Amino acid sequence: MSERLTADVAIIGGGLMGCSAALALRRMNRSVLLLEQGWCGAQASGVNYGGVRRQGRPEIQLPLAQRSHAIWQSLPELVGSNCEYTISGHLKLARSDAEMAALEEYREQAEKFGLQLEILGRAALRQRYPWLGDKVAGGSLCASDGHANPRLVAAAFAQAAKRQGADLREGATVETAAFDGRQFTVRASNGLEVKAKFLLNCAGAWGATFAEQFGEHVPEFPIFPNMWVTEPMPKLVEPNVGIVGGGFYVRQVARGNFVLGGGRGTGQLALASTRPTSAAMFASMKMACECIPALQNALVIRSWTGVEGSLPDHQPVLGASATTPGLFHAFGFSGAGFQLAPAVGEVLADLVVHGATATPIQAFRIDRFSG
Ligand SMILES: Cc1cc2nc3c(=O)[nH]c(=O)nc-3n(C[C@H](O)[C@H](O)[C@H](O)COP(=O)(O)OP(=O)(O)OC[C@H]3O[C@@H](n4cnc5c(N)ncnc54)[C@H](O)[C@@H]3O)c2cc1C
Incomplete structure (x- = not known):
């Protein structure tokens, strides 16, 4: 030694x-x-x-997530930077009545933990977020969730x-x-x-x-979530957006780039080597374009993944x-x-x-x- x-x-x-x-x-x-x-x-x-979101977490995680939420508010005092933490809201989309029912049910559970969610039907959602596509049947907004620069x-x-x-x-x-x-x-x-x-x-x-x-x-095993980012585009999407079932998630950063995730890449834990997979990315991007049509002509400039332990x-x-x-x-x-x-x-x-x-x-x- x-x-x-x-x-x-x-x-x-x-x-x-x-x-x-x-x-x-x-x-x-x-x-x-x-x-x-x-x-x-x-x-x-x-x-x-x-993604800095509590919406969608299982009940057993919500007390921990709520404690964390309070700390995120004090990042500048705690670590000397806000790390681009933005309270943009987290909007979870539904494409069917069954998915809307799941959002309603979750809202009731979350309320018990002090997490306020707003359910928006098709018309209200379209009025507030005119950039959404016709496939979207409604959504649930957690106005106090957001995102940060990892x-x-x-x-x-x-x-x-x-x-x-x-x-x-x-x-x-x-x-x-x-x-x-x-x-x-x-x-x-x-x-x-x-x-x-x-x-x-x-x-x-x-x-x-x-x-x-x-x-x-x-029994921990590695997972490799797929990520990609587009060229900077005109500012359009304020909230961090996800969808029931988790097929894709997207946020637009201040510079205009859309950061997206969905599906799994591949990798080797022993070498800490990871690669995104294009088939999974295209499937998620297709779903994202149906929900946010402005993404249809976006140029993807980079994709990546990373290794995370899962149980x-x-x-x-x-x-x-x-x-x-x-x-x-x-x-x-x-x-x-x-x-x-x-x-x-x-x-x-x-x-x-x-x-x-x-x-x-x-x-x-x-x-x-x-x-
Ligand atoms: C692509 C991707 C997207 C994600 N998106 C989100 C999201 O939007 N929102 C969200 O809440 N979570 C997200 N996650 C999950 C989140 O990033 C992780 O849960 C979190 O960062 C885990 O932190 P950690 O410190 O446990 O792991 P890590 O950041 O992996 O840190 C573990 C560290 O241990 C070190 N280490 C391992 N072995 C040794 C050793 N023998 N000696 C010394 N050091 C060692 C590693 O080098 C590593 O730096 C995502 C994860 C990935 C991969």
């Missing part, structure tokens, strides 16, 4: 989960050493679509954590992590050895590998290890962790400092997969 360090908390992974945990822990005066194999925010956290967010959390005294080590691939009954020893490929009382597993699509090292099997029930693993005291997991956000991440960092800090959190996370416990 070329360098030996100690900290209150060691964190594996410098995505948005790891960086927001590092910041929250520093704000609670704990020393933090974060190890990132590449660059902070270069994986899922930096290449995602940028390239800025994790980097801003990383820089803020650093300014507050967190030690962030990039280019440090964690090879082993072990617990001797008293403390953790984490060893990285660059010769760094860290001893810490607490360990946070924030390794994203690689999270299950570390859970396994502590005898916890999680069979599409819920993350978040909370205490079931085998090892002092170990906490936060991984497998199944394509929807960007909005949640600021609260996930605070929840992890609560668990380390207080041993509990006020935010309900029982549904995300790791041992739901055992047996």
Whole structure:
């Protein structure tokens, strides 16, 4: 070992989960050493679509999403930048009566968690958003949802954590992590050895590998959501738009480009190599053009994907290890962790400092997969 360090908390992974945990822990005066194999925010956290939405999340995620929503409002004070966070509204479209009924039902569930949604029928929707196509039968608007620039967010959390005294080590691939009954020893490929009382597993699509090292099997698998962006076009679409069933999602940024997502790309987790797939992209784009006809002549200038850890029930693993005291997991956000991440960092800090959190996370416990 070329360098030996100690900290209150060691964190594996410098995505948005790891960086927001590092910041929250520093704000609670704990020393933090974060190890990132590449660059902070270069994986899922930096290449995602940028949707900051609560609408459409399952009930069990809404308390966490609501906590996060409050933190998103304070980004400039918290991390020194608004990261292009825009409260644009999130509009979910329906194409049939059955889809409208699903939106109505969801509105009632969401209301119990303080999430206000407005259901708009065909005529009201067309009047408010004249750029919608005839296939759209109605929609549900969450006026307080929005979007942000993912390239800025994790980097801003990383820089803020650093300014507050967190030690962030990039280019440090964690090879082993072990617990001797008293403390953790984490060893990285660059010769760094860290001893810490607490360990946070924030390794994203690689999270299950570390859970396994502590005898916890999680059926995590990688997914590669397809993304693409058009040339800048005249400003038209204000809200972040999705559709029942999730066939496509689109937002227009201040410069005029439309950022779209839909379908899956391909990739290899071991190499962290990913590629978008054109067939899936064309199918999603066709649906997007039917709903927003102005997209029909848009020139696509770039497409990409990224790797995200997913779980069979599409819920993350978040909370205490079931085998090892002092170990906490936060991984497998199944394509929807960007909005949640600021609260996930605070929840992890609560668990380390207080041993509990006020935010309900029982549904995300790791041992739901055992047996
Ligand atoms: C293309 C795409 C679009 C998405 N769109 C949205 C969206 O619109 N809205 C939304 O809410 N969510 C979205 N998501 C999901 C969201 O991006 C993720 O849930 C979130 O970023 C996960 O953060 P993370 O920190 O867990 O993972 P990551 O950002 O992947 O971070 C994990 C980090 O761990 C590091 N790591 C792994 N192994 C090791 C090791 N051995 N040693 C050291 N470091 C290691 C990795 O290098 C990585 O940087 C999308 C995801 C993708 C891929």
